[in-house]
Amino acid sequence: MRRIGAVLSAALLALAVAGCGSTGGGGGGASGKFTAPDVPMKKSVGKGEGEVDILAWPGYAEDGSNDPKVDWVTPFEKQTGCQANVKYFGTSDEAINLMKSGGYDVVSASGDATLRLIASGQVAPVNTDLVANYKDVQPFLKDRAWNSVNGQMYGVPHGWGANLLMWRTDKVHPAPDSWGAVFAKSSPYAGHITAYDSPIYIADAALYLMKTKPSLGIKDPYALDQKQLDAAVGLLKVQRAQVSEYWSDYLKEVQAFKTGDSVIGTTWQVIASLARSEHAPVKAVLPKEGATGWSDTWMVSAKSKHPNCAYKWMNYIVSPQANADVAEYFGEAPANAKSCKLTSDKSFCATYHAGDAAFANRIHYWTTPIKQCLDGRKDTTCTDYSQWTQAWTEVKG
Amino acid sequence: MSVAAALHRRPRLRLGLLLAPPMLWLGVAYLAALAALLVTAFWTANSFTGEVERTWSLENFRELFGIGVYKTVTLRTIGIAALVTVVDAAIAFPIALYMAKVASPRAQRLLVVAVLMPLWASYLVKAYAWRGMLAEGGLIDWIGKPFHASSPGFGVTATILTLAYLWLPYMILPVYAGLERLPTSLLEASSDLGAGPATTLRRVVVPMAMPAVVAGAIFTFSLSLGDYIAVTIVGGANQMLGTVVYANVGAAGNLPFAAAVAMVPVVIMLLFLAAVRRTGALESL
Numbered sequence: 001m002r003r004i005g006a007v008l009s010a011a012l013l014a015l016a017v018a019g020c021g022s023t024g025g026g027g028g029g030a031s032g033k034f035t036a037p038d039v040p041m042k043k044s045v046g047k048g049e050g051e052v053d054i055l056a057w058p059g060y061a062e063d064g065s066n067d068p069k070v071d072w073v074t075p076f077e078k079q080t081g082c083q084a085n086v087k088y089f090g091t092s093d094e095a096i097n098l099m100k101s102g103g104y105d106v107v108s109a110s111g112d113a114t115l116r117l118i119a120s121g122q123v124a125p126v127n128t129d130l131v132a133n134y135k136d137v138q139p140f141l142k143d144r145a146w147n148s149v150n151g152q153m154y155g156v157p158h159g160w161g162a163n164l165l166m167w168r169t170d171k172v173h174p175a176p177d178s179w180g181a182v183f184a185k186s187s188p189y190a191g192h193i194t195a196y197d198s199p200i201y202i203a204d205a206a207l208y209l210m211k212t213k214p215s216l217g218i219k220d221p222y223a224l225d226q227k228q229l230d231a232a233v234g235l236l237k238v239q240r241a242q243v244s245e246y247w248s249d250y251l252k253e254v255q256a257f258k259t260g261d262s263v264i265g266t267t268w269q270v271i272a273s274l275a276r277s278e279h280a281p282v283k284a285v286l287p288k289e290g291a292t293g294w295s296d297t298w299m300v301s302a303k304s305k306h307p308n309c310a311y312k313w314m315n316y317i318v319s320p321q322a323n324a325d326v327a328e329y330f331g332e333a334p335a336n337a338k339s340c341k342l343t344s345d346k347s348f349c350a351t352y353h354a355g356d357a358a359f360a361n362r363i364h365y366w367t368t369p370i371k372q373c374l375d376g377r378k379d380t381t382c383t384d385y386s387q388w389t390q391a392w393t394e395v396k397g
Numbered sequence: 398m399s400v401a402a403a404l405h406r407r408p409r410l411r412l413g414l415l416l417a418p419p420m421l422w423l424g425v426a427y428l429a430a431l432a433a434l435l436v437t438a439f440w441t442a443n444s445f446t447g448e449v450e451r452t453w454s455l456e457n458f459r460e461l462f463g464i465g466v467y468k469t470v471t472l473r474t475i476g477i478a479a480l481v482t483v484v485d486a487a488i489a490f491p492i493a494l495y496m497a498k499v500a501s502p503r504a505q506r507l508l509v510v511a512v513l514m515p516l517w518a519s520y521l522v523k524a525y526a527w528r529g530m531l532a533e534g535g536l537i538d539w540i541g542k543p544f545h546a547s548s549p550g551f552g553v554t555a556t557i558l559t560l561a562y563l564w565l566p567y568m569i570l571p572v573y574a575g576l577e578r579l580p581t582s583l584l585e586a587s588s589d590l591g592a593g594p595a596t597t598l599r600r601v602v603v604p605m606a607m608p609a610v611v612a613g614a615i616f617t618f619s620l621s622l623g624d625y626i627a628v629t630i631v632g633g634a635n636q637m638l639g640t641v642v643y644a645n646v647g648a649a650g651n652l653p654f655a656a657a658v659a660m661v662p663v664v665i666m667l668l669f670l671a672a673v674r675r676t677g678a679l680e681s682l
Binding site for chain 2: 244255
């Protein structure tokens with residue numbers, strides 16, 4: 001939203017973020033050179049407090065209630081004596097708001113939430129020496145722009161993956177292999193298309209334009225100047241006329257695909273798996289244009305009431321077995337290098353390119369768009385997240 | 398000197414003490430909250446961290462009136478609320494008339510219970526039930542099949558249907574109460590003077606029941622105006638004022654702008670109530 005005061009302060013902050021200014025690699029987010037609020041870091045982990053409040057993406061902390069076979073929270077509770085209270089969120093914005101409301105110890109934050117959490121002082125730096133399993137985390141996930149500031153880690157990497165295209169195999173012919181299937185002008189599936197309900201979804205449209213309309217000059221779907229944003233919004237407005245509903249509640253998407261109210265749209269692997277387990281004939285694929293995606297980090301709240309249990313949880317969830325379980329259930333590459341030997345499907349890590357740093361760099365990870373163009377352009381200003389939020393409201397109409 | 402005796406001698410003090418708690422409740426919990434909302438609307442939120450910045454500005458309102466999408470959403474919301482009210486009035490009037498003037502006292506009691514019954518079930522259960530019915534291959538599709546009709550799908554129509562169902566009791570009860578007060582002798586007099594049932598309905602019953610209908614309309618209109626749950630469940634991709642407020646509080650973290658948007662239904666309701674006052678319906682609430 002364009003408010004002069006807010007924009008000014010955002011610009012100031014972004015200026016601080018850009019700081020030394022020269023590092024602006026694709027998908028890497030802002031350079032990690034801004035001074036984060038001074039929040040003390042934990043020096044040692046003592047006895048557990050008996051419980052821990054976890055804020056997580058759906059499928060990240062399963063206790064067997066969705067599927068009795070899928071349970072890694074109960075072993076954690078038995079091992080540590082920390083009773084886990086889990087709350088799932090649907091979008092990064094929701095996660096940030098819930099963190100602000102307080103009452104949560106750890107959060108699984110994506111790249112479009114991490115810097116905002118750090119800048120607003122909601123999360124504390126993480127003492128990685130206290131997280132024994134941190135040493136096994138893939139090196140290409142450590143000290144990245146979205147999870148560290150000035151070489152100080154603000155969390156423990158969890159895993160990464162891509163947003164997929166899902167469709168009903170009985171209703172959609174031929175099988176799609178391009179995002180064009182959801183952005184086409186007069187799609188045969190009009191009225192049954194679904195999309196993710198968050199401003200960050202604009203990046204999906206930008207990515208499609210990046211591949212199909214080179215004349216726009218989009219280099220990074222999170223670094224859009226006004227003209228490029230307008231083009232993406234135009235594409236989304238075409239799509240809007242054919243959308244049945246936007247989803248942020250993953251269970252609602254599962255239901256919509258089961259009934260056939262939605263037959264094609266963006267999804268996560270975990271949603272596709274859930275829908276299939278409920279006998280919906282769906283398939284999900286990574287389209288040829290590539291995809292937006294996420295790289296998630298477990299962060300600890302600055303106001304945590306159960307910091308010891310929070311550290312125990314972070315250490316547990318990136319331990320080889322638990323990280324393998326959650327990665328296989330959610331459908332993402334695990335952060336822990338040792339997890340690959342422990343997945344039930346031995347080719348899992350190969351499928352998800354878990355150890356493949358080059359592949360990981362090709363996914364366009366969710367990043368908060370800011371005024372300073374993340375693709376390194378100096379001659380123009382880019383649109384920031386508040387403008388994306390505004391644009392998203394206009395798309396929905 | 399006992400407290401009781403002191404209070405007995407000072408009736409004003411007695412009255413003051415008696416009225417203080419409800420007045421405090423009204424003042425602090427209700428009016429102060431409304432005032433806080435109004436004040437917040439003039440602040441701004443930092444676009445990066447979402448922290449509220451307490452500097453005065455009219456930017457939220459400028460944005461609210463300057464950007465076309467909010468006008469669209471406001472008009473859609475008013476349209477939905479108005480249609481829900483019309484649908485409810487059309488359904489509620491015959492039911493209330495039957496309850497008040499035709500049914501036996503026993504049937505009357507049963508009907509009142511039947512009308513109130515849906516209020517015992519959770520709002521969410523009812524809204525999700527409508528989602529199931531309106532879904533592809535759901536109950537409405539199934540019933541419509543022999544007639545080559547299909548469910549309207551999720552969207553504005555579905556929202557109007559669901560809200561009209563949810564708020565129907567709030568329309569029936571005031572209309573029923575209003576019609577019950579209508580003396581039967583008036584209906585007899587009308588027929589003695591040669592008016593047929595249709596004329597009696599048009600010239601006697603409807604004008605006298607109008608304030609009660611308007612009273613019911615206050616409920617259905619204001620409840621629809623603020624709704625954001627039904628529209629997220631059955632409204633497809635459509636937004637209403639409530640969802641814009643919710644998105645700004647819950648997702649974008651822009652509390653000040655949400656407060657500014659929340660002022661819109663307040664203003665619409667004030668205008669609506671001012672119009673209603675002229676019909677005298679407020680006296681029959």
